[in-house]
Amino acid sequence: MNKTVLITGATSGLGYDFVKLFANDGYNLVLVARSTQKMEEIKQTFKNIKVTIITKDLTRVGAAKEVYEEIEKQGIFIDVLVNNAGYGLMGEFDKLDLQAQVNMIQLNVTALTELTYYFLPKMKEKNSGRILNVASTAAFQPGPLMAVYYATKAYVLSFSEALVEELYNHSITVTTLCPGATKTNFGSVASVEGTKMFSRAMSSESVAKEGYIGLLKGKRVIITGNFNKMGAISAKFLPRSLAAKVAKYVAGEK
Numbered sequence: 648m649n650k651t652v653l654i655t656g657a658t659s660g661l662g663y664d665f666v667k668l669f670a671n672d673g674y675n676l677v678l679v680a681r682s683t684q685k686m687e688e689i690k691q692t693f694k695n696i697k698v699t700i701i702t703k704d705l706t707r708v709g710a711a712k713e714v715y716e717e718i719e720k721q722g723i724f725i726d727v728l729v730n731n732a733g734y735g736l737m738g739e740f741d742k743l744d745l746q747a748q749v750n751m752i753q754l755n756v757t758a759l760t761e762l763t764y765y766f767l768p769k770m771k772e773k774n775s776g777r778i779l780n781v782a783s784t785a786a787f788q789p790g791p792l793m794a795v796y797y798a799t800k801a802y803v804l805s806f807s808e809a810l811v812e813e814l815y816n817h818s819i820t821v822t823t824l825c826p827g828a829t830k831t832n833f834g835s836v837a838s839v840e841g842t843k844m845f846s847r848a849m850s851s852e853s854v855a856k857e858g859y860i861g862l863l864k865g866k867r868v869i870i871t872g873n874f875n876k877m878g879a880i881s882a883k884f885l886p887r888s889l890a891a892k893v894a895k896y897v898a899g900e901k
């Protein structure tokens with residue numbers, strides 16, 4: 648029987664590249680995003696597998712539970728959970744809209760946490776499952792001008808690595824994907840396309856592929872691309888104050 652993967656943020660960028668990778672390997676798909684039309688188009692593309700569409704705005708309180716209840720109603724077992732949906736915002740913390748930043752926490756942190764909470768018990772019952780949480784190289788240092796975004800990704804990394812240890816005696820893997828700048832819609836949503844950090848943006852296909860291979864190997868943390876790996880390692884050895892200054896510098900215009 649085909650395995651099933653649930654992918655949040657399946658309609659564009661990394662999420663859509665994950666869709667293609669899983670579909671090519673015969674997984675059935677559960678797609679979660681806000682755009683029904685794009686998900687219908689995806690469903691039409693992959694006629695040889697079962698594609699379930701759940702239109703949901705995951706910034707809404709209770710949305711993750713509704714996703715879980717829908718899956719339960721349909722009797723689907725989620726073998727792989729890909730918590731990918733997320734966005735960033737560039738600007739001084741107090742100048743950015745507060746609600747937009749709270750929604751970002753709701754999506755990047757709360758929905759990811761809740762979906763993991765709801766789907767993990769069945770994986771434990773079956774003693775089988777894989778979880779991929781999409782963080783960022785932003786997870787490794789404070790990020791002036793994207794303060795809330797960087798903090799959400801630090802949460803994702805810390806939460807996911809803690810789960811790896813909690814699940815040590817289970818056949819369930821938790822993988823954190825930490826991409827650096829990647830060519831998706833993220834850049835325009837976050838208004839970061841013109842910044843130094845985006846001058847070396849990787850292709851979405853290559854980042855998703857690295858994540859997919861690492862997930863199947865059960866890797867703990869994946870930092871995509873050599874340049875990003877070097878940056879993340881450097882951030883570990885720099886004093887946090889200096890790492891924050893570097894992050895502020897790369898957030899500046901090219």
Ligand SMILES: NC(=O)c1ccc[n+]([C@@H]2O[C@H](COP(=O)([O-])OP(=O)(O)OC[C@H]3O[C@@H](n4cnc5c(N)ncnc54)[C@H](OP(=O)(O)O)[C@@H]3O)[C@@H](O)[C@H]2O)c1
Binds near residue numbers: 705782
């Ligand atoms: N691109 C980068 O440079 C980069 C770097 C590091 C980490 N990341 C992380 O990678 C992940 C994927 O982002 P991406 O780069 O692929 O960006 P993207 O192209 O903008 O894709 C974001 C996806 O999330 C969905 N989404 C956005 N808001 C949503 C909401 N409220 N409820 C449900 N779904 C929502 C979008 O679909 P709808 O609009 O249809 O809802 C879309 O499918 C994010 O977690 C991001 O933080 C990206």
